[in-house]
Amino acid sequence: MAQIKTLQPSLFHSIKTAFKRYDFEFYLLRRNPLTMIGLVIIVIVILLGVFAPTIAPYNPLDVAPAVRLQGPSTQHWMGTDDYGRDILSRVLYATRVDLSIAFSAVTLAAVIGVTLGAAAGFMRGGTDEVTMRLLDIVQAFPAFILAMGLAVVLGSGQSTIVYVVAFIMIPVFARLTRSEILSARERGYTEVARCMGATNQEIVFKQMLPNCMTPILVQYGLSMSYAFLDAAALSFIGLGVHPPQAEWGSMVNQGVGFIASGQWWMSFFPGLIMAITILGFNLIADGFRDVFDPKLRN
Amino acid sequence: MDDTLLRVSDLKIHFFTYRGIAKAVDGISFDVQRGEALGLVGESGSGKTVTGMSVLQIIQLPGKIVSGDIVFKGTSLVTMPEDQARSLRGGKITMIFQNPRTSLNPVLTIGEQIDRVYRQHTGCSAKQTQERRFEMLEKVGIGDSIRFSKNYPHQVSGGMCQRAMIVMAIICEPELIIADEPTTGLDVTIQRQITELLGEMRQRINATEILITHDLGVVAETCDRIVVMYAGLLMEIATTKDLFSRPRHPYTIGLLKSIPRVDVDEEPIPLPGYVPNAYSRPAGCPFHPRCQFAEEICRQQEPALQEIEEGHFVACHLVEEVG
Numbered sequence: 001m002a003q004i005k006t007l008q009p010s011l012f013h014s015i016k017t018a019f020k021r022y023d024f025e026f027y028l029l030r031r032n033p034l035t036m037i038g039l040v041i042i043v044i045v046i047l048l049g050v051f052a053p054t055i056a057p058y059n060p061l062d063v064a065p066a067v068r069l070q071g072p073s074t075q076h077w078m079g080t081d082d083y084g085r086d087i088l089s090r091v092l093y094a095t096r097v098d099l100s101i102a103f104s105a106v107t108l109a110a111v112i113g114v115t116l117g118a119a120a121g122f123m124r125g126g127t128d129e130v131t132m133r134l135l136d137i138v139q140a141f142p143a144f145i146l147a148m149g150l151a152v153v154l155g156s157g158q159s160t161i162v163y164v165v166a167f168i169m170i171p172v173f174a175r176l177t178r179s180e181i182l183s184a185r186e187r188g189y190t191e192v193a194r195c196m197g198a199t200n201q202e203i204v205f206k207q208m209l210p211n212c213m214t215p216i217l218v219q220y221g222l223s224m225s226y227a228f229l230d231a232a233a234l235s236f237i238g239l240g241v242h243p244p245q246a247e248w249g250s251m252v253n254q255g256v257g258f259i260a261s262g263q264w265w266m267s268f269f270p271g272l273i274m275a276i277t278i279l280g281f282n283l284i285a286d287g288f289r290d291v292f293d294p295k296l297r298n
Numbered sequence: 299m300d301d302t303l304l305r306v307s308d309l310k311i312h313f314f315t316y317r318g319i320a321k322a323v324d325g326i327s328f329d330v331q332r333g334e335a336l337g338l339v340g341e342s343g344s345g346k347t348v349t350g351m352s353v354l355q356i357i358q359l360p361g362k363i364v365s366g367d368i369v370f371k372g373t374s375l376v377t378m379p380e381d382q383a384r385s386l387r388g389g390k391i392t393m394i395f396q397n398p399r400t401s402l403n404p405v406l407t408i409g410e411q412i413d414r415v416y417r418q419h420t421g422c423s424a425k426q427t428q429e430r431r432f433e434m435l436e437k438v439g440i441g442d443s444i445r446f447s448k449n450y451p452h453q454v455s456g457g458m459c460q461r462a463m464i465v466m467a468i469i470c471e472p473e474l475i476i477a478d479e480p481t482t483g484l485d486v487t488i489q490r491q492i493t494e495l496l497g498e499m500r501q502r503i504n505a506t507e508i509l510i511t512h513d514l515g516v517v518a519e520t521c522d523r524i525v526v527m528y529a530g531l532l533m534e535i536a537t538t539k540d541l542f543s544r545p546r547h548p549y550t551i552g553l554l555k556s557i558p559r560v561d562v563d564e565e566p567i568p569l570p571g572y573v574p575n576a577y578s579r580p581a582g583c584p585f586h587p588r589c590q591f592a593e594e595i596c597r598q599q600e601p602a603l604q605e606i607e608e609g610h611f612v613a614c615h616l617v618e619e620v621g
Contacts, residue, residue, distance in 0.1 A: 124359075125359075187400060188395060188397060188400035188401040188402075189400070189401060189402055189403040189404075191356070191395065191401075192393075192395060192401045192402070192463075192466075193403075194356050194387070195354055195356060195387055195388060195392065195393040195395075196387060196388030196392065196414075196415045196418070196466060196467075197384045197385060197386070197387035197388035197389060197415070197418055197419060198384075198388075198414070198418065199384065202414075202418075206406075206414070207403050207406075210403070210405040210406065211403065211404065211405050213405075
């Protein structure tokens with residue numbers, strides 16, 4: 001009689017077994033250096049954001065007219081702005097703000113979008129039609145224009161950015177989840193679960209969704225980059241975080257007027273860290289997509 | 299008869315699609331006695347699986363039970379509210395599917411999947427459930443049940459997956475097990491083991507079984523009575539012994555002749571043609587285009603199921619001539 005092969009039981013082995021399903025994928029991830037670079041970038045950026053109060057050499061809000069508009073130096077690595085505030089400190093605090101905006105916005109969008117998509121895909125019929133047509137309407141607008149309009153209506157501020165960015169991202173998550181649920185509906189395990197007396201909620205949340213997580217996570221990574229861009233863009237045009245508080249987009253905006261007169265560092269450094277962060281998230285999402293989409297594997 | 303566990307009467311299940319109405323099951327009636335093993339036999343597309351699913355009330359739109367009744371222990375399943383039906387499913391009535399690999403959820407461990415079924419129906423604590431799971435896994439011949447429980451379906455063989463499925467199906471000690479081609483998709487050697495195991499488990503918990511299959515060999519070994527379906531209709535109902543020794547319906551005769559046999563020096567004769575499409579079943583007897591005995595009446599009138607001997611029903615106009 002066929003027996004399951006018994007190996008020396010150990011904690012290490014059981015952890016390894018749990019992840020065995022993804023072993024090959026992890027292997028590919030490690031093999032793809034760009035993905036690793038992306039991962040390293042993100043980890044560094046997150047650490048910088050989290051420990052900003054510890055790392056920052058100055059208070060980001062301290063005005064010092066004596067040192068205004070100074071270029072990068074050993075005292076101020078990234079120079080100072082027109083109020084004499086230290087750009088490095090402001091960039092670090094801005095990282096904190098932008099990270100929390102992007103994470104909250106994308107998480108919110110994912111939770112709502114996945115729920116809507118799962119409901120539409122599972123219930124089909126009228127629910128599906130209504131949900132998807134409403135999402136069509138949202139997607140029919142150019143996303144950023146819609147975000148601007150909503151931000152104006154809601155009034156600028158950090159929480160507004162979170163809601164607005166989340167709102168324009170909901171359709172992507174909903175569509176993705178719907179298509180995944182539609183295919184999961186036809187799988188044997190769904191039918192078995194139904195036969196064994198599982199309720200609809202259990203079938204959706206405990207049987208189907210765990211099977212749909214991979215593409216949703218990839219989308220989560222991709223959406224992070226867009227969330228940074230959107231949040232910064234909204235702040236750049238003055239609809240986001242209010243001035244004394246540091247934020248990448250508003251810092252870039254603040255420095256724009258000084259580029260012509262040679263004080264490039266005011267816009268350059270916040271723009272640089274934003275670009276690097278977005279690059280990091282894009283690399284990771286790309287790497288994941290390559291791993292989980294066998295067609296793109298080389 | 300008091301011993302009737304399940305009575306299906308004039309059941310019609312139609313699928314309403316863009317192409318038209320597919321009459322998957324179109325007026326079938328049969329009884330299942332307590333404790334027996336009933337074989338539901340027919341070619342692909344004859345409505346066997348849909349019949350099985352209708353007993354569990356899991357026919358999904360666009361499929362619908364348009365008429366008829368299914369009575370389980372005196373209660374109609376067709377009119378039963380969904381929450382009651384749900385507590386029956388997996389509890390008193392369970393189903394085992396073909397292709398065990400795809401029937402288990404790939405991202406959950408086997409142990410988790412078994413436990414869910416048991417806890418849902420009994421409300422036992424996690425610890426009691428775990429003990430019960432180990433006990434059941436050992437009964438189906440899995441030695442290292444602790445390690446086995448932690449495996450994901452892709453980590454074990456198809457036969458092992460089907461053992462896990464059987465545990466899921468019998469852990470709540472159901473009264474009726476519907477096995478839908480439980481050995482399809484398994485190696486021949488494993489098929490045998492699974493068939494035997496299923497029979498043994500069924501006897502241990504004293505359950506009734508409906509075995510849906512196209513494999514007449516399995517039916518001959520394990521079933522007490524056989525129902526032959528064709529194009530959503532019943533062709534013949536008989537005890538296994540009668541059906542194999544004195545088949546009366548030309549379709550059954552054809553099926554039996556198409557099986558290669560080693561003990562008789564005859565070439566198997568395949569049945570010509572295919573099962574008719576459920577959208578456009580031929581008028582009259584659905585089998586007449588493939589039937590070598592067909593006469594004018596077969597093209598015009600649908601034969602009724604008649605009892606020709608005690609417990610032996612046949613739906614054929616020419617039963618006297620053919621028999």
